[in-house]
């Protein structure tokens with residue numbers, strides 16, 4: 318696995334630093350579909366505060382949790398176990414999606430809003446830096462991708478901060494999993510996880526699954542379908558899943574930040590040739606499996622809603 322070290326770029330990254338990050342990021346995403354970020358400036362204590370807030374929410378009575386359920390087509394809100402499915406198995410996880418600072422959040426859980434607001438701001442900041450780095454790595458202007466992601470966490474953009482809790486199981490049960498195999502839908506995803514493990518990724522050019530170990534404090538960045546489509550598969554989307562632990566184990570927590578372009582951005586392949594930073598970028602890449610719109614080009618919003626219709630029960 319490639320490690321991408323981002324040092325001291327939390328606030329106002331200098332162009333030289335962005336350039337260094339750009340070449341490592343492009344190399345990691347083209348060869349592996351993911352990179353690990355360390356020294357990213359989001360302290361572990363903020364992640365833990367969010368994990369605790371979700372734990373408290375999950376302990377509330379069903380009828381209280383139901384008040385905060387996600388209602389399509391909006392993506393904000395609570396998603397109860399098995400309501401979103403990537404596989405034929407039962408998927409045992411609680412998720413809380415946050416799409417902006419104005420959304421309805423559980424008043425019953427003290428500290429939920431401040432913990433989430435702060436984390437969302439931090440993830441947005443980190444994403445902004447990575448969008449600039451990606452633009453530079455793709456040999457475009459510094460704000461090439463930033464201009465397509467101008468409204469993250471605001472109206473007109475579906476980027477989402479998602480808290481996840483996978484409850485423990487007494488004994489292994491057939492037909493039950495934590496999260497079925499899928500690619501994320503947007504530009505890229507940032508993912509923080511606790512030390513429980515279970516995250517697996519599929520190699521870009523084969524069918525093998527490999528475990529992603531836990532590096533304390535690190536954040537994973539993986540390519541989503543739209544970035545794969547824009548780059549004509551030169552940065553392929555990463556398939557991943559979360560499996561049940563062999564020894565039943567404890568509950569698992571993670572936080573995903575899905576970075577999406579603004580709703581009206583067209584998702585047609587860009588005229589980009591990646592001359593890979595490391596020089597050994599794969600020539601043949603997995604074709605991107607985006608359905609074509611019958612007439613015209615799909616917008617980022619239309620693509621996302623198609624995926625939601627495929628995976629959400631309602």
Ligand SMILES: O=C(O)CCC(=O)C(=O)O
Pocket residue numbers: 479481496501508510516557559570571572573
């Ligand atoms: O919990 C995880 O580590 C992964 C979650 C995930 O892949 C998702 O929600 O899209």
Ligand SMILES: [Fe+2]
Pocket residue numbers: 499500501557
């Ligand atoms: Fe995912």
